[in-house]
Amino acid sequence: MATKGEITKEKILAKAESLILQKGYAGMTLDELLEETGLTKGAFFHHFKGKAGLAKSVLERYASNDYELFKNYSDQADRLSDDPLERVLIFIKLFEEFLNGLENPFPGCIFSSYSYEVRNFEPEIGDYIKENLNAWLDLYENKLGALIKARPPALPVTARELSEMIGSIIEGSFVMTLAMKDKSWTQRQSAQYRHYIELLFRT
Amino acid sequence: MATKGEITKEKILAKAESLILQKGYAGMTLDELLEETGLTKGAFFHHFKGKAGLAKSVLERYASNDYELFKNYSDQADRLSDDPLERVLIFIKLFEEFLNGLENPFPGCIFSSYSYEVRNFEPEIGDYIKENLNAWLDLYENKLGALIKARPPALPVTARELSEMIGSIIEGSFVMTLAMKDKSWTQRQSAQYRHYIELLFRT
DNA sequence: TATAAAACATACCAAATGGTCTGTGTCAAG
DNA sequence: CTTGACACAGACCATTTGGTATGTTTTATA
Numbered sequence: 001m002a003t004k005g006e007i008t009k010e011k012i013l014a015k016a017e018s019l020i021l022q023k024g025y026a027g028m029t030l031d032e033l034l035e036e037t038g039l040t041k042g043a044f045f046h047h048f049k050g051k052a053g054l055a056k057s058v059l060e061r062y063a064s065n066d067y068e069l070f071k072n073y074s075d076q077a078d079r080l081s082d083d084p085l086e087r088v089l090i091f092i093k094l095f096e097e098f099l100n101g102l103e104n105p106f107p108g109c110i111f112s113s114y115s116y117e118v119r120n121f122e123p124e125i126g127d128y129i130k131e132n133l134n135a136w137l138d139l140y141e142n143k144l145g146a147l148i149k150a151r152p153p154a155l156p157v158t159a160r161e162l163s164e165m166i167g168s169i170i171e172g173s174f175v176m177t178l179a180m181k182d183k184s185w186t187q188r189q190s191a192q193y194r195h196y197i198e199l200l201f202r203t
Numbered sequence: 204m205a206t207k208g209e210i211t212k213e214k215i216l217a218k219a220e221s222l223i224l225q226k227g228y229a230g231m232t233l234d235e236l237l238e239e240t241g242l243t244k245g246a247f248f249h250h251f252k253g254k255a256g257l258a259k260s261v262l263e264r265y266a267s268n269d270y271e272l273f274k275n276y277s278d279q280a281d282r283l284s285d286d287p288l289e290r291v292l293i294f295i296k297l298f299e300e301f302l303n304g305l306e307n308p309f310p311g312c313i314f315s316s317y318s319y320e321v322r323n324f325e326p327e328i329g330d331y332i333k334e335n336l337n338a339w340l341d342l343y344e345n346k347l348g349a350l351i352k353a354r355p356p357a358l359p360v361t362a363r364e365l366s367e368m369i370g371s372i373i374e375g376s377f378v379m380t381l382a383m384k385d386k387s388w389t390q391r392q393s394a395q396y397r398h399y400i401e402l403l404f405r406t
Numbered sequence: 407t408a409t410a411a412a413a414c415a416t417a418c419c420a421a422a423t424g425g426t427c428t429g430t431g432t433c434a435a436g
Numbered sequence: 437c438t439t440g441a442c443a444c445a446g447a448c449c450a451t452t453t454g455g456t457a458t459g460t461t462t463t464a465t466a
Binding site for chain 4: 003004005008039040041042043044046047
């Protein structure tokens with residue numbers, strides 16, 4: 001059962017993530033955060049070890065939710081097909097459908113946001129981001145490795161390179177979504193990546 | 204001839220860009236900026252209309268330098284080959300070589316940094332970023348359009364989609380370069396994009 | 407060389423900001 | 437019913453931060 005404190009803490013974390021994605025960590029003030037949540041200083045400092053502690057908690061929560069989402073789609077793809085190529089394509093397509101189902105555009109990635117103000121954080125925060133990005137890329141790399149093992153690609157590419165590519169495309173698309181105010185951007189570019197994979201492996 | 208004031212102004216702008224890319228606009232304080240440049244409040248407020256004015260000047264300077272760089276490579280590619288496919292590939296490769304020639308890794312993109320704290324800026328800043336990103340993508344789109352006109356792609360893709368893709372890959376690679384502390388990331392992913400183009404058009 | 411404008415320096419200020427301290431209500435266990 | 441830990445509220449504080457006011461030096465130009 002979620003205690004009253006857990007609910008309050010989650011409300012703070014969700015609002016903080018939203019504010020950080022729109023103003024950055026340094027740009028988000030505690031007063032604004034507390035005003036928008038309807039809470040006070042007392043509540044905040046009871047649950048978090050200062051602003052830096054909040055940043056860490058926001059990051060951990062985001063990393064956990066993010067990994068769970070992709071891990072879910074990865075497993076689902078494996079259940080939906082036995083073909084290594086189809087598994088990769090479905091994995092990617094599931095995320096596209098997820099984006100398409102959102103009423104509001106994806107608000108951005110905490111990993112990216114933190115990375116663009118890395119000097120505001122302790123080095124361990126950067127290490128944590130790196131670890132979690134690697135775990136995310138590993139999900140793609142595993143499937144791409146199986147695919148390469150099953151069929152020779154049309155060009156000499158590694159599973160790592162291809163996993164880094166979809167990671168770059170997604171992160172870059174989030175930036176472009178924000179900058180261009182075009183919420184279908186990520187979906188469109190993810191589809192381009194699927195084209196590339198098909199050309200590489202659909203002999 | 205550059206006046207003394209122009210030199211000072213440029214020094215402030217360069218240092219501000221560097222600090223913004225590491226701490227964000229909100230995270231960069233004027234005191235820190237002035238300490239690192241060895242100047243004082245008087246010098247700063249003589250040259251800039253407050254912190255917001257500095258942000259706008261940093262953005263305009265970055266946009267100008269950025270466009271000039273890519274415009275240069277675009278023209279150079281046209282001079283080096285008559286073949287539409289080669290022109291695209293050379294254009295991309297020239298930027299890869301530029302990145303490879305840097306001793307320090309590329310410090311990031313001001314457009315991205317600003318986009319991840321867009322609510323700290325006036326809306327006109329967002330509009331300006333969008334315009335300049337479009338001008339950048341247009342350089343790619345022109346070449347890709349000529350290529351598609353000359354040869355049918357293996358899959359039905361538009362010049363716009365393909366230009367958005369290289370844009371996404373570059374922006375995403377900058378993020379990953381920062382997050383993973385891997386300065387060869389952008390180069391590697393740019394090469395993957397060239398592979399995709401080759402598969403699409405090298406019949 | 408006189409002079410005005412440009413290019414700074416420095417002391418100062420009001421507001422914002424992260425954080426502390428003390429107090430209060432609530433709720434479950436003894 | 438008591439008590440003590442949890443979950444807040446709200447006043448208060450020290451520092452930081454963007455910005456101003458005023459004064460001084462340098463530079464271009466007539």
